[in-house]
Amino acid sequence: MKxxxxxxxxxxxxxxxxxxxLGHDVxxxxxxxxxxxxxxxxxxxxxxxxxxxxxxxxxxxxATFSDATAGAELVVNATSGSGALPALEQxxxxxxxxxxxxxxxxxLDFSKGFPPTxxxxxxxxxxxxxxxxxxxxxxxxxxxxxxANLMVNPKELGADSSVFVSGDDAAAKTTVIELLQSxxxxxxxxxxxxxTARGTEMLLPVWLRLMGALGTSAFNxxxxx
Amino acid sequence: MKxxxxxxxxxxxxxxxxxxxLGHDVxxxxxxxxxxxxxxxxxxxxxxxxxxxxxxxxxxxxATFSDATAGAELVVNATSGSGALPALEQxxxxxxxxxxxxxxxxxLDFSKGFPPTxxxxxxxxxxxxxxxxxxxxxxxxxxxxxxANLMVNPKELGADSSVFVSGDDAAAKTTVIELLQSxxxxxxxxxxxxxTARGTEMLLPVWLRLMGALGTSAFNxxxxx
Numbered sequence: 507m508k509x510x511x512x513x514x515x516x517x518x519x520x521x522x523x524x525x526x527x528l529g530h531d532v533x534x535x536x537x538x539x540x541x542x543x544x545x546x547x548x549x550x551x552x553x554x555x556x557x558x559x560x561x562x563x564x565x566x567x568x569a570t571f572s573d574a575t576a577g578a579e580l581v582v583n584a585t586s587g588s589g590a591l592p593a594l595e596q597x598x599x600x601x602x603x604x605x606x607x608x609x610x611x612x613x614l615d616f617s618k619g620f621p622p623t624x625x626x627x628x629x630x631x632x633x634x635x636x637x638x639x640x641x642x643x644x645x646x647x648x649x650x651x652x653x654a655n656l657m658v659n660p661k662e663l664g665a666d667s668s669v670f671v672s673g674d675d676a677a678a679k680t681t682v683i684e685l686l687q688s689x690x691x692x693x694x695x696x697x698x699x700x701x702t703a704r705g706t707e708m709l710l711p712v713w714l715r716l717m718g719a720l721g722t723s724a725f726n727x728x729x730x731x
Numbered sequence: 732m733k734x735x736x737x738x739x740x741x742x743x744x745x746x747x748x749x750x751x752x753l754g755h756d757v758x759x760x761x762x763x764x765x766x767x768x769x770x771x772x773x774x775x776x777x778x779x780x781x782x783x784x785x786x787x788x789x790x791x792x793x794a795t796f797s798d799a800t801a802g803a804e805l806v807v808n809a810t811s812g813s814g815a816l817p818a819l820e821q822x823x824x825x826x827x828x829x830x831x832x833x834x835x836x837x838x839l840d841f842s843k844g845f846p847p848t849x850x851x852x853x854x855x856x857x858x859x860x861x862x863x864x865x866x867x868x869x870x871x872x873x874x875x876x877x878x879a880n881l882m883v884n885p886k887e888l889g890a891d892s893s894v895f896v897s898g899d900d901a902a903a904k905t906t907v908i909e910l911l912q913s914x915x916x917x918x919x920x921x922x923x924x925x926x927t928a929r930g931t932e933m934l935l936p937v938w939l940r941l942m943g944a945l946g947t948s949a950f951n952x953x954x955x956x
Binding site: 624627628629663695697702704705706708709712713714718720725728729731 | 849921922923
């Protein structure tokens, strides 16, 4: 499948590499491809510049948000929470229309330090904001509840764990569930419509506290029943 | 141990019965014991009146919030979220001083229908509100992330699952962890200070959506790592 992954951070890199490895035709979308590749310093989180990653993943093209989305059948939003709506604006409503849009972003607000708070919650969610802003896109919220490596390599945990999907379009969710299964996810729970993204986005505070308590981000929720 | 369980709903009944069965000396606290026992109609959730339960649990005494708390070494807040601070006011700051106070309540606001929203979240929590209102109490937030039966009988799930503790007093948490282990909990995760209750209280929205998606409340979170 021709897939655009928007966002060149840890999540975007992990998703793009895994999809490419599974045989998909992947384009990584960024605001300014030349500026992104020109960076030689680690980012604010200490991650290596994209150029190093790109050198090892020559099969993944880099393009503007708009070009990447225009050429794709399915789009993955792997931007930061605050970057999501601006990136999707650049991707373009027309380019997104009719396409499955996997939203992984979390509405984290780091402006008051760590742990971050959520800039939308409880009575609304970032997933819903995106669906409202791009009514032609078929938004499915998923994978925002585990770290980038486990998103695409869940079997590394050694025990079965769960991921969730939220979205208004049943066929889009079926497509996404198949993609998640191709990553190795064996317990995908369909929570319902896009408003259920409120629940998974509000998992972030306990996820962040668990990372602190456990001293690792290599964990995931399993819904035991 | 002499234990007061404040609140006569499903959670209070389950906790009181289990503690009593484990040999503890349990008093159930309520605003007006005579009025509580005089009720013959099911409550708003369809649960049978307390008198029926009390007839089967003669070893559990019923007392006012104040009397129950005054005579206890450890106190369990099993009231509803909106009822928590008023009930604890009646229990009395002097009666709570120096005692471990297990807080199970969730800040659910049903005023706009189902699913409920949270009346405190993200930058504060009900657990913190209780700790601030009763600085002499040694508040430990726990058990608010699973149904009443599984709180006290976690082994009924058939697979290992997790519960969390949040609190400022390390010795109080040790006492609570031992009590949780006596219920059958094998994976108790200490998240840190009482502010980490924000995380577990914010689990409620996804818990409620999971209950809808799975068609049962007989599930729990396991932190796989």
